[in-house]
Amino acid sequence: MKKFLNSTDxxxxxxxxxxALAHADIVRYCAEPHYIARIAPSRPGKVALISGGGSGHEPLHSGFVGFGMLDAACPGQVFTSPTPDQMLAAAQAVENGGxxxxxxxxxxxxxxxxxIAGEMLDCSHDSLLVHDDVSIPEHQGMGRRGIAGTTIVEKIVGAAAEAGADLAACKALGEKVVHATASMGVALTSCTVPALGKPTFDIADNEMEMGVGIHGERGRERKQLASASEIVDYLAAIIDEELRPARGQSVLLHVNGFGGTPLLELNLIYxxxxxxxxxxxVNVARSLVGNYTTSLDMAGCSLTLTLLDEEMLKLWDAPVHTAxxxxxx
Amino acid sequence: MKKFLNSTDxxxxxxxxxxALAHADIVRYCAEPHYIARIAPSRPGKVALISGGGSGHEPLHSGFVGFGMLDAACPGQVFTSPTPDQMLAAAQAVENGGxxxxxxxxxxxxxxxxxIAGEMLDCSHDSLLVHDDVSIPEHQGMGRRGIAGTTIVEKIVGAAAEAGADLAACKALGEKVVHATASMGVALTSCTVPALGKPTFDIADNEMEMGVGIHGERGRERKQLASASEIVDYLAAIIDEELRPARGQSVLLHVNGFGGTPLLELNLIYxxxxxxxxxxxVNVARSLVGNYTTSLDMAGCSLTLTLLDEEMLKLWDAPVHTAxxxxxx
Structure with a gap:
């Protein structure tokens, strides 16, 4: 394993x-327990938006803390859920009456x-579940995973909260965005979790993993490596089947890199x-191309499509100031 | 080789x-010969800033075309110089009297x-050479390479050109920034050029290449893989020796990823x-952390330090709107 680190601990x-040092104008870091919060206090009465999850997906979620998006992010250890005490501390720090x-x-x-954090929390609160990964049929097991569509959800709901939407309205909007969003990824290589020191999965030089998860979870099927056009057609067809955009429908198209794939290739995929x-x-009205929901050093990418209505388009375009x-x- | 492509051609x-499709609000693409130019015409009399170089370093330079930075970028084939006809066509397209x-x-x-392009150009013009890589002693061969400090130069000179500085003033400012900037990189892995299909160089699992170039050129020395702290101390000491910042000096600190290193690690390095x-x-007044001058999928990073005076600080902070x-x- 070759990584820049002093100790995995x-x-x-x-x-x-x-x-936090690199973005001291936007965020502050609290160490015990870990969370990242906005440096500037939010408007009194604003709904506080808090996300979190295992680390290794940067810039998600810490890179989305700031005006117009999240109020705080709770990073767990690499590919490990954050703990309720992190969520509780973050919530208590940024809750501001909304x-x-x-x-x-x-x-x-x-x-x-x-x-658990919600149960311990002494203020009005709710949860919004993101499950945009359409590689897995909806009826299987734990349901669909949340992957790169999370960025779109956090941006649009973040803009609404900034504009004064209340808790119920933020949740309803979030559910609308989740419903309008579908993603699917492909991996060319595995990632390597620092604490393990070896690749999460084996994959041959002529193979790719279709529908891979952002922790290197096995996906829908393993296939022979194909051309970029064939890969895009495969992923897009599954997303298209799910969302069935009408002719003339405006959409946001997000190509997300998993970390190890150059922008040269991500632009080609876009x-x-x-x-x-x-x-x-279909009217591809907005775009986002780059590494936003990564999987450490995994080579690969995902496509995300969101069907936009006028409200969502306006909120996507609204000002945002995060890392x-x-x-x- | 595992890459998203249809054909290396x-x-x-x-x-x-x-x-260009993903950033159609900022740039346009001209195919024969290749260049990327701003979609919005610049102010009449503004100096047109044009950069370029081999591809494989994205977002450099195409990602820096737009208000407050470059007027056009000329991308060569991967790790291959662009041709004079590209530069000439770009210059003729964006020159606007300045x-x-x-x-x-x-x-x-x-x-x-x-x-050569300059000789063919029928308007006032000049060149600014960026040579920020201090891994190579100054007296050797072709002189020092231009690496990640290029982003800093293009941002600061771009802001000055936008604010009305003339050609001589832009060049003089650029030389001041180049003189105030030093960079040095380290590679943990090689990159793979698509047309070659195999790693540019071999490196063992316990080795790192100190002072590597952005095309995988051998650097100052090959060393045993060390801790992140030891790596930073090594790189920073060489940069510090070159620039000798005084106590209280304001600086911009840029940690640039080469492509294959996760943001989790780049933030740690920062x-x-x-x-x-x-x-x-030293007063670290401004920061830039991320993949800006990449080397395809190479794992590694570089440190860049720029000594800032008030003019440079103000120009760094000036509005910029690029991809x-x-x-x-």
Whole structure:
């Protein structure tokens, strides 16, 4: 394993300290228990949006803390759920009279711990579950995983909360965005978790994992490595089947890199996915291309499509000032 | 080799098309010859800033085209200099009465081709050479390479050009920034050039390449893999020796990922580098952490330090609206 670290025990804390130093105008870091919160207090009465999950997916979620998006993020150890005490401390630090909405990716540990934190919380609160990974049929097991669509949900709900939407309205909007969003990924290589020191899974030089999860979970099927056009057609067809965008429908198209794939290739993938939906008469109105929901050093990417209505489009365009997403501020 | 592509022959064009589609509000793509230019015309009389170089370093330079930074970028094939006809076509497209400043990373092919383009150009023009890589002693061979400090130069000179600085003033400012900037990188793995299909160099599991170039060129020395703190101390000491910042000096600290290193680790490196200079009484006033001057999928990073005066600080903070850097707009 070749990584920049001093010790796997201190990796997370050292990384969070560095992150907070690099973005001291936007966030602050609290060490015991770990959370990242906005440096500027929010408007009194604003709903506090808090997300979190295992680390190793940076910039998600800490990179999305700031004006127009999250109020706090709770990073667990690498690929490990954060603990209820982190969520509780973060909520108590940023709650400002509008209640708390937890934005939770659908993993058993995350769901359980945010639920426990909610029970301990002495203010109005609710949870929004993100489950955009359409690689898994909906009826299987724990349901669908939350993956790169989380960024879209956090941006749009974040803008609404900033504009004064109350807790119920934020949750309802969030559910609308989740319902309108579908993602699916492909891995070319595994990632390596620092504490394990070896690749999470084996994959041959001529194989790819279709529908991979953001922790390197096995996906829908393993296939022979194919051309970029074939890969995009495969992923896009499953997403398209799920969302069935009408001709003329406006959409946001997000190509998310898992960490180890160069932007040169992500831009190429974006062009092919844009073409896929354009040829079907869909209006690709907004884009996001880059590493937003990563899986450490895994090579691969996911496609995410969100069907936009006018409200969602306006909220997507609204000002945001975070480490990883910044416009209009 | 595992990459998202249809053919190595079409990779660059497909990638640039995708890039331009994803950022159609900022840039346009011209295919024959290849260049990326701003979609919005610049103010009449503004100096046109044009950069370029081999592809594989994205977002450099195409991701820096837009308000407050470059007017155009000329991407060569992967790790290959762009040709004079690209530079000439880009210059003719964006020149708007203020002349053209070519910003050139110090590589023999780039320098030669920008010089040829300049000779063919029928307007006032000049060149600014970036050579921030202090891994190589100054007196050796072709001089020092241009690496991640290029982003800092393009941002600061871009802001000055936007604010009305003329060609001579832009060049003089650029030389001041280059003089105030030093970088040095370390690689943990090689990158793989798509057209070659195999790693550029071999490196053992317990080795790292100190002073590596952004094309995987051998650096200053190969060492045993060390802790993150030891790596930062090694790189920072060489940069510090070069720039000799005084106590109280304001600096910009840029941690640049080469592509294959997770943000989790880059943030950790930033924290250690911040600490290195803070402990010496240096005021780390601004930061930039992320993948800006990449080397395809190489794991590794570089540190860049720029000594800031008030003019440079103000220009760094000035609004910028590009695909890869965006604030204040």
């Amino acid at each position: 201190t990796l997370l804390e050292e990384s969070l300290r560095g992150f 209640g708390v909405l937890f934005i939770v990716k659908n993993y058993a540990g995350d769901v359980m711990n945010f639920e 062009g092919l996915a844009y073409q896929y939906w354009s040829q079907r008469g 990883a997403l910044r416009w209009g501020c | 079409t990779l660059l064009e497909e990638s640039l098309r995708g890039f 002349g053209v400043l070519f910003i050139v990373k110090n590589y023999a092919g780039d320098v030669m081709n920008f010089e 924290g250690l580098a911040y600490q290195y200079w803070s402990q010496r009484g 890869a850097l965006r604030w204040g707009c």
